[in-house]
Amino acid sequence: METLIETSKSVPVSGNVLVDKNKAKELVDQLRLAIPQEIRAAEEVLSSKDHIINQAQADARHTKSKAEDEFRQRLEQSELVALAENRAEETLRAAEERAARVLDHSESEARTRRTEADAYALRSLRALERELATLSGSVRKGIDVLASQATVGLSASYTEA
Numbered sequence: 001m002e003t004l005i006e007t008s009k010s011v012p013v014s015g016n017v018l019v020d021k022n023k024a025k026e027l028v029d030q031l032r033l034a035i036p037q038e039i040r041a042a043e044e045v046l047s048s049k050d051h052i053i054n055q056a057q058a059d060a061r062h063t064k065s066k067a068e069d070e071f072r073q074r075l076e077q078s079e080l081v082a083l084a085e086n087r088a089e090e091t092l093r094a095a096e097e098r099a100a101r102v103l104d105h106s107e108s109e110a111r112t113r114r115t116e117a118d119a120y121a122l123r124s125l126r127a128l129e130r131e132l133a134t135l136s137g138s139v140r141k142g143i144d145v146l147a148s149q150a151t152v153g154l155s156a157s158y159t160e161a
Contacts, residue, residue: 001027001131016141024135031128035121042117049106056102063095 004024008017067088074084 005135011142011145014141014145016138016145018142019135019138028128028132031124035124039117039121042114045113046110049110052106053103056099056106060095060099064092067091067095 001024004019004027005017008019010017070091071084071088074087077084
């Protein structure tokens with residue numbers, strides 16, 4: 001946008017510039033395309049979160065299954081029954097805690113990424129809004145200058161007639 005404004009022709013006396021409409025539209029289209037890419041990146045993070053959660057749950061099920069198998073084996077050995085119960089419970093508890101930590105971390109990271117993507121989109125849209133307001137002001141000033149020149153020209157032609 002800056003390059004377009006810098007390279008556009010100046011309107012004498014007003015400090016305004018004439019901006020090529022097609023080039024401005026092309027830049028706006030490029031901005032529209034860039035913002036969805038950031039949103040897609042945030043969606044990939046969310047998808048990654050689901051994968052991590054699923055993996056953590058699978059690990060927890062596997063660990064639980066492993067603990068249950070170990071528990072059954074220990075039951076067969078009467079002297080070690082108490083030890084097996086304790087160990088199975090500790091293993092299950094550790095697996096559940098690990099799964100909870102991984103889940104919390106994944107959700108936190110997803111929230112952070114989503115917040116960052118939203119902030120980036122908001123900043124981009126605000127910058128675009130400012131640029132469009134500047135361009136709109138320049139166009140309005142150009143119209144006003146031309147309109148006032150046209151009015152002066154009409155007044156002069158009435159005075160001559």
